[in-house]
Amino acid sequence: MPHPQPHVPEPPGVPARRAALKVLDAVLRRGSPLEAALAGAGAGLPPPDRALAHALASAVLRRLPDLDALIDSVTARPLPPDAKARAVLRIALAGALVLGTPGHAAIATVLPLVDGGPRKLVHGVFGTLMRRQARLPEPPNLPAAIAERWLANWGGEAVEAARRAVAEPPPLDLTLRDPAETERWAERLGATSFLPGHLRLPARMPVAELPGYHEGAWWVQDVAASLPARAMGSGGGRVLDLCAAPGGKTLQLAAQGWDVVAVDQSESRLARLRDNLTRTKLAAQVVCADVLRWAPDAPTDAVLIDAPCSATGIFRRHPDVLHRAHPAFIAEMAELQARILSRAAEWVKPGGILVYATCSLEPEEGERQAERFLNDDARFAPEPAAHDGRILPSGFAQGCDGFFVARFRRNA
């Protein structure tokens, strides 16, 4: 009888690279979101390995075109885009050139991933680049398809801002429950503020350790993501917050004095919304439902739609969107948004407000959507608000997510 092979643990650093390789395959080949891919590939890894897998995968996604250009600069013929040698070289180079891993460790920890395969090629390409003291360009280049699309839609300044923004995860933005306390909290946390109720801390930090977290004085929310609820104004009755989880806008609306019904189809995301309500001691009625099937008992004073979208506006936190938001996906999301918008329009009382928002930098999910809606539904008219329209990463508060916000009013 054959003896079972004793389990030999892999050398330190290898399991994290193995997980990063799986994550990148899931994102780039199968179009999975980075967080979902990490939940699968990183399951069972000790937290430090999981964090390293995340850091490596994220660094590769932020720098992919430049990493590939380096690899292609030393191979006689370009490796196929999905070649395993290319995939592990991206990880080794991101380790050495972005995360500062010593070269010998960056390569030694990926070679076991190509055992029985192109070890020699991987070793040779990496060694050549290290001897040449290869560097990545600053700011990073965006994937060509994204750069061309955003250049055509938003111009060179927006593309340059996006290139600078993709290099690193963004600073930490908070929204305060009570905007009248902005100055006091800014002083206490050493934060800057661009709007009443907004605070920015220079670097991301463990939020649960910051003063004010446990007492629910604030929640994490990019300043651009806070604009749709600001465009709703202060409480004027009941608001339906559609596609609400994890609840940043629900908390704002409740804090602004609205009687909120928060609807989302994801039970796991709603669990986070409920935790947020408990922590901030704010109230909302929470409904788990698909808004394409659900309907309220009666029309309401206001509806906020934070529609599902390609999410290209949040590329600083989720660099995977740069590689997943293909035209077909954008078109699919735009169709879903149109269905949600026309359905939700029926739920606004005469004289009531409808705010439509997406964290997308694609006009099909923003400007075109609003134009089509106004063409199709003569009962609504655009109603400019203090914070609406197109928000570009360059355009607001020294760097923010990309967003689109439109406010409409239904004829009385």
Ligand SMILES: C[S@@+](CC[C@H](N)C(=O)[O-])C[C@H]1O[C@@H](n2cnc3c(N)ncnc32)[C@H](O)[C@@H]1O
């Ligand atoms: C952009 S996120 C919402 C973020 C949230 N408004 C906030 O401020 O924290 C979009 C949400 O839409 C939800 N969603 C997508 N399709 C839906 C549908 N058909 N019915 C209800 N919720 C949906 C997703 O579960 C996701 O939570």
